[in-house]
Amino acid sequence: MSDTQTQIENRPPSVAALFLERVAATPDAEAYRYPVPPATGQGPDDWRSLSWAQSADRVYAIAAGLTELGIEPEQRVALSSSTRVEWILADLGIMCAGGATTTIYPQTNADESAFILADSESRVLIAENAAQVAKAVEKRAELPELTRVVVIDPAGVPEGDDWVITLAELEKRGAAYLEQHPQLIKERVAAIAEDQLATLIYTSGTTGRPKGVRLPHDNWSYMAKAIAATGLLGPDDVQYLWLPLAHVFGKVLTSGQIETGHITAVDGRVDKIIENLPVVRPTYMAAVPRIFEKVYNGVAAKAREGGAAKYKIFQWAAEIAREYAKAEQDNFRHTGNRSVPFGLAAKHKVADTLVYAKIREAFGGRLRACVSGSAALAPEIGYFFAGAGVHVLEGYGLTESSAASFVNPGEAYRTGTVGKPLPGTEVRIADDGEILLRGPGIMQGYHKLPEKTAEVLESDGWFHTGDIGELSPDGYLRITDRKKDLIKTSGGKYVAPAEVEGQFKAVCPYVSNILVHGADRNYCTALISLDEIAIEEWAKENGLEGRPYAEIVAAPQTVEMVDGYVQQLNAGLQRWQTIKKFRLLPRDLDVEHGEITPSLKLKRPVVEREYKGLIDEMYAGAREK
Template identity: 70%
Template sequence: MSDPESLIKNLPPSVATVFLERVEATPDAEAYRYPVPSASGEGPDEWRSYSWREAADRVFALAAGLMELGVRPEERVAIASGTRIEWILADLAILCAGAATTTVYPSTNSEETGFILGDSDSRVLFAEDTAQLDKVREHRAELPDLAHVVLLDGDVPDGEDDWVLSFAELERRGAAHLAEHPEAVREAVAGLRSADLATLIYTSGTTGRPKGVRLRQEAWSYMAKAVPASGLLESDDVQYLWLPLAHVFGKMLISVHIESAHVLAVDGRVDKIIENLPVVRPTKMCAVPRIFEKVYNGVAQRARDGGPAKYKIFQWAAEVAREYARTSQDNQRRTGEATVPAGLRVKHAVADRLVYGKLREAFGGRMLGCVSGSAALAPDLGLFFAGAGIPVLEGYGLTESAAASFCNRRDTFRTGTVGQPFLGTEVRIAEDGEVLLRGPGIMEGYHGLPDKTAEVLEEDGWFHTGDIGELSDDGFLKITDRKKDLIKTSGGKYIAPAEVEGRFKALCPYVSNILVHGADRNYCTALIALDEAAILGWAADQEELKGKPYTEVVGSDEVRRLVDGYVEDLNAGLQRWQTIKKFRILPRDLDIEHGELTPSLKLKRPVVEREFADLIEEMYTGARER
């Protein structure tokens, strides 16, 4: 399907349909890999596999189990769990039962979990463990429609077996149901229609209650077909999946995998990524910008630890990588050939032996490329990874567009853009610069909120993203900022904070998070949080700071002088009205627990500005610099 009309015309009614077709086409091919702790509890995990047939056997049993519990078409079944193979099996079972999945981050607090389950009218909840069960137990009286909780791990608490059952028990009930009704699951899938509700994903808003985004069956069948049609994932790939499946980015990858038929290695433990990559040896991985920032900062720190000579080599190699990527991309844009001059090729070959090869080995040695989404990746970081042989292809989409609307391709990508649209997605730029989208992936609306839906979704299907962007003549989109995040100084100058923040992250290897402030002020300021491991590594080489705790280190004059040097470097490349006149180093990093980051690690600006309002005000009242 090489044209949008053909792709859309031939969309299957649901991703469950695609799943059944995949199982029939390649029943014995490897579908999933997942880790199992060693029998002794010590040493590395053992990785096991499911074929498509084996996965389908479990999915069918779980789906039939949900039917036996009384779940009916389009009724909601929630999942509150980290990323693991059981999450995917449960999700596919919900869809194959004709129901709709409500996703809940395992980090969501009890109150918001209760709200999501109640607002979605979820009938059953897959809970990862008793910690997730406890959140629901607190609000059981307010959730009369929640008939059952299915526990993935742990024993069913005494006295609650009428309400709580184990994952294994649900499968047993499903197997018994299938013995009596062998065609029950296939009949449920055959009854699905493209306009049926498939998923409710609640957006983590910066203020107020989250909104439930209603995604239809066709949104996922469209993703399943459109993304593989772009060539981003192929059947011989091994993809490493750690992203939270409660987020639309991770959820989308489940659908894409079914059509692409590559191997999906699933482990959501972020602290295991570095350990797992050399074992899994993936060819593809999707991530958020923070992961690539941490990788870059870690490599830079190790080079610095090796002494001045080694650090100089790294800095030289990093600049060569950027020059190589920039030159090849510029030439490809102008001539269609990604060529570079002979002298630069020689320098790049030397840098590859000294630096890039070791970096690729850390990714498992077979990585062909990564996709970055959810937030903007600093262009300098993108150029570094591209030049080092691990192209990071930025993509773009929202929960409301089922995640994937745009993405760069390996053979024609441009760092600093989010690439071209997928087949079947329409885009236009409004007069005020806002990006508008239309296509099968766009949401039906916000659950129970018709007024909020009308604010962003036009009757003819155009969705207002809230992002400001520029579209090139050949369809490459560049996102410049969130419409609501553009700030205007008291001098009348507009500033895109994300642009300035991205530049600083590319310059300073110690930064974890940065927030640029300046709305209605006469100059810009910044709140800067430092990465604990990186800054303590630097402090270990400073006589005055060696052995001191994080809070003392970040509050020291030495660290302030260090960061000030990077701020000066940043300002040298900015317009006068964009420059950072004052900054404050935060006493701790920003995190999800304090509500300053979303579970997908996006900055919640209003929350941060409220939390550290005293520091911001201090920078505008003439208080002395610390």
């Protein structure tokens, strides 16, 4: 048995235990960086640091404060906040108290928040600010189990209600409690069993109520060890963490960091990513495909603004990047080295000076690797970044598998695949192409839903992912689609919408979201929303300057421009996959309208329901088979 396998099998029962080990091993090393906005509201943020020992002081105070509030092992403490350092400290505090964290997205409305709080029987809610507190106050009568609300940022929270206390007050009370009970944390952490509930994450279902996914302590302990075993991260890395921590993809990154001991810079403000990257200068970052699409489209649109010559150079450089990345990866697969033909290397060097170096600089100049997950990344965009020296390693997992089941190996990564299983995770492909997983990362089941659990989890531990995929002879997985998202046209042909949508995103620099429709129809159509910033820049050059978004997308010249890209897409598709008609949406899809999830995944049924009129219009008069 290898050392890696031994380490994964002989893991401690919880991340809380790993945290205690990390603090003991490197107390003075930097753990977290976080931004403090200037008091005036003007100018750059001031970035501050916490060492592991300083983090532990706060984590233990939160744990003791929750214990004093009466939190017993496995009792739920809900966390409704955007990504910030206090989210991580609170989550670790809940785990060190032996409790279980219920995660709630801050965008969740009051009704759904109340459902999650009631269904999870959460005793305490840690809320980010006045807006999150207000939701709990509004539904207080429906939440008899909820004994206390703890607010991180109390600005604007009405005073005088002792149901609500501040996080600072909780930590103060916890520190006093620890003085009376100095062994409390050690005792609580030592008592945690591996199968004890650590986290309840409610999946943002596309239909009906969300389901609570039960993830025990051992899931996170396994993930921490398995991520470290991939060798992707080392103690000298700097990770930039902006993903929603209420989502399993963001949450798993906090476990991996504790095992590895590297620095994590935490800031969940998506509008600050471009500004933060040159300040944080990360060596590693995880993101969702939408971020890479936005960067790619932004670079393309900027080149276009610079005039025809500049745009031509960008298009040439983009093709060279893809050609270079494909040649490099093919050669590595067959020979183990990354050399490319001399002529291509020479062109790549010129393109690097003109285009790629600026892209790497925009990411902070030190980025070794990005991990992309949560949805499929269009291979053409993946190859572009690979050729430009920004290595995007696709990974794969679900809430039900604690997020990280597959990831591309650093050196041997293959664009268009999600890599190989993490050490300790098994995979097999069912007869119908569905991906089945088994291993220590798989959930215990859905909270209070045994029938739903039985639908996806077999008695021998195999979990049905609902995704369709193929395994290469040497173990690389390629996801082809969601089982339930595959379209069958009325002519009996299967279409994978995600594949067509991904290809369009690589072709059209103005697209934000696209939904391909065609189930039981005799041709495919698409609903397309455009990126507001990119299309406004285009509008300036095309006689539409100053018009609102809805007017720009309704203009004949915009429809004509997008039609050109649709024809370009169709040229590379099979006849039955081609987009025969499309409609531009009057606004972009967003989380607030429930059309995309907080991790930026498309909710197909919601969008199709919302824009049923436009879909019907595209098939009006068509002779269906």
